[in-house]
Amino acid sequence: MSLRPTVLQSLVLFAVVYGIHIACSRISPTSVQHSASKLVTATGTNAPDFDWLSLTPSDDINWTPCFDEYQCARLILPLDYLSPAGYGPNVTIALQIGTILVNPGGPGGAGTDLIVRKGKDIMRISGGSYNVLGFDPRGTGAKSQFKIWGLQAGHRTLNLSDGSVPIARARETALGQKCEEALEWGPARFMSTPSVATDMLEITERLGEERLKYWGFSYGSILGQYFSAMYPDKVERVVIDGVFDAYNYRNTSWNSNLVDTDAVWASLYTFCHEAGPSKCPSRVEAILEGLKDRPLAVPFAPAGPYVLTFKAVHYNAFRSAYGPTTQYGPLAHALVAVEQNNQTALEGMEERFGAGTKCQCQDSSPWLQDTEAFYAIACGDGEPITYTDEAYRAWFEDLAATSSFGSPYWGDMYLRCSEWRVRPKWRYTGPLAAENTSHPLLVVSPRYDTVCPLSDAKRVQSRYSSALLIQNSYGHCSLAAPSLCTAKHVRAYFENGTLPEEGTVCEVDELPFIGSVHGGVDAMSVEDREILDALRSLGEAIPVKSAF
Numbered sequence: 001m002s003l004r005p006t007v008l009q010s011l012v013l014f015a016v017v018y019g020i021h022i023a024c025s026r027i028s029p030t031s032v033q034h035s036a037s038k039l040v041t042a043t044g045t046n047a048p049d050f051d052w053l054s055l056t057p058s059d060d061i062n063w064t065p066c067f068d069e070y071q072c073a074r075l076i077l078p079l080d081y082l083s084p085a086g087y088g089p090n091v092t093i094a095l096q097i098g099t100i101l102v103n104p105g106g107p108g109g110a111g112t113d114l115i116v117r118k119g120k121d122i123m124r125i126s127g128g129s130y131n132v133l134g135f136d137p138r139g140t141g142a143k144s145q146f147k148i149w150g151l152q153a154g155h156r157t158l159n160l161s162d163g164s165v166p167i168a169r170a171r172e173t174a175l176g177q178k179c180e181e182a183l184e185w186g187p188a189r190f191m192s193t194p195s196v197a198t199d200m201l202e203i204t205e206r207l208g209e210e211r212l213k214y215w216g217f218s219y220g221s222i223l224g225q226y227f228s229a230m231y232p233d234k235v236e237r238v239v240i241d242g243v244f245d246a247y248n249y250r251n252t253s254w255n256s257n258l259v260d261t262d263a264v265w266a267s268l269y270t271f272c273h274e275a276g277p278s279k280c281p282s283r284v285e286a287i288l289e290g291l292k293d294r295p296l297a298v299p300f301a302p303a304g305p306y307v308l309t310f311k312a313v314h315y316n317a318f319r320s321a322y323g324p325t326t327q328y329g330p331l332a333h334a335l336v337a338v339e340q341n342n343q344t345a346l347e348g349m350e351e352r353f354g355a356g357t358k359c360q361c362q363d364s365s366p367w368l369q370d371t372e373a374f375y376a377i378a379c380g381d382g383e384p385i386t387y388t389d390e391a392y393r394a395w396f397e398d399l400a401a402t403s404s405f406g407s408p409y410w411g412d413m414y415l416r417c418s419e420w421r422v423r424p425k426w427r428y429t430g431p432l433a434a435e436n437t438s439h440p441l442l443v444v445s446p447r448y449d450t451v452c453p454l455s456d457a458k459r460v461q462s463r464y465s466s467a468l469l470i471q472n473s474y475g476h477c478s479l480a481a482p483s484l485c486t487a488k489h490v491r492a493y494f495e496n497g498t499l500p501e502e503g504t505v506c507e508v509d510e511l512p513f514i515g516s517v518h519g520g521v522d523a524m525s526v527e528d529r530e531i532l533d534a535l536r537s538l539g540e541a542i543p544v545k546s547a548f
Helices: 029-033 110-125 144-152 164-182 192-204 219-230 247-251 263-277 284-293 310-320 324-340 373-381 389-402 410-417 455-464 484-496 526-539
Strands: 038-039 064-066 070-077 091-094 100-103 130-137 212-217 236-243 297-299 307-308 441-448 466-473
Touching: 070 110, 070 192, 100 110, 100 192, 100 219, 110 130, 110 484, 110 526, 130 192, 164 373, 164 410, 164 441, 192 212, 192 219, 192 373, 212 219, 219 236, 219 247, 219 373, 236 324, 236 484, 247 373, 247 455, 263 324, 263 466, 284 310, 284 324, 310 324, 324 526, 373 410, 389 410, 441 455, 455 466, 466 484, 484 526
Parallel strands: 038 091, 100 130, 100 212, 212 236, 236 441, 441 466
Antiparallel strands: 038 070, 064 070, 070 091, 091 130, 297 307
């Protein structure tokens, strides 16, 4: 049964966000009417910049050559799926051509940018039988002063023993009230996940296809759950990887994410031991704790002097835990540099630690800029919550008991949504389950995911017609650790609908510090080497933005 409203009005999908944008700058209905959706075809690499605004939005998908070998389009779709036809402004979404729709996570990740950079890798992994289409969900990519605002966050990590929580809450209050005032016409009211799910259905049908083929990572798993629950008869192939339970998400709970975070962080020590003392530092905790009392001055960095704090290094460690295979090695080198006060090494690490400033006389293209889309999408999708000191203390204490390592950063989720007042016009409140989709889903999960635990994946798998594929790895989403086994199961699913047998577990082909588990690639086939290279490349880009 389809839940799509029977009456539609014109909307524009956009891939870089210029139609509905949530950037806390004033926006008029006129500017929304002239924005359009972007689409890009995955047929090229190393593409130059492209001006999306040079394309004329259309009710039909009119492909135009772009990015050397790609095809792009801006598509007009309904902004408000609940209003009668002809009422209200339009919205724009960006697409990259293909047939498998892809969402890289966030909320706020731009699918078009992912396809430009990694589209060929996705095609290679999925078997090449389909094109790959990237689209930017409503409100992603708008212009903002996001980075400048972040520089004012201070050096304290969240905890209940000092003034860090009131400061963090005050920042969220300021941002929430500014956005509420700036978005007076209300574009943020039309960025909800059910609207984006319906956009995907519209895109699929305008491509001349009956059902959706989709690959979603992280927040993309939420989008896949919504679509499959709302339009179960429109599922052809849906893969969700790095899975967050959509009920927890919709309840604004944010308390199941860190179940396995400390296990991922502890794997740093395990892989260090296996690799040997020459490949990583011992005394990691001592290095981190030492920065609390003795922040490290780096006066001669190329982008200007900076001070290295516990918060900066700890946050970088948390983000490194999203991709241990590629990030634990560089993190280890950074920790050694801190321990030895190696100024030469630290002078090249300011970007890693979010320090330094670079003079940029011109703004980058609006579709490549950070946004506050997370607030409008994730907080808007969720139940409204009211902050009280007592409620936050109880929530944070439970979170810290789950993960002492991740809670100082994940603890901001509650504060973000408690201070966000813009509510969506369409908020889906039906069941987030579907026992009889037109084809079963494929649920993929690492055994230890940094922010989307296996326990959530199992709960989701039990509610849908689906199969669960477990990858014996650490990090966020299966792409955090390349696995030919996982890739071949995904390919078989996309190509002929084959699901892995119950209890299937895939091993990985690379480990942190150690590298290839094969001792070399000479014994591998050319096809396997190409798939492994594509997995490595795609893993560099997922997730690309925002919280998860």
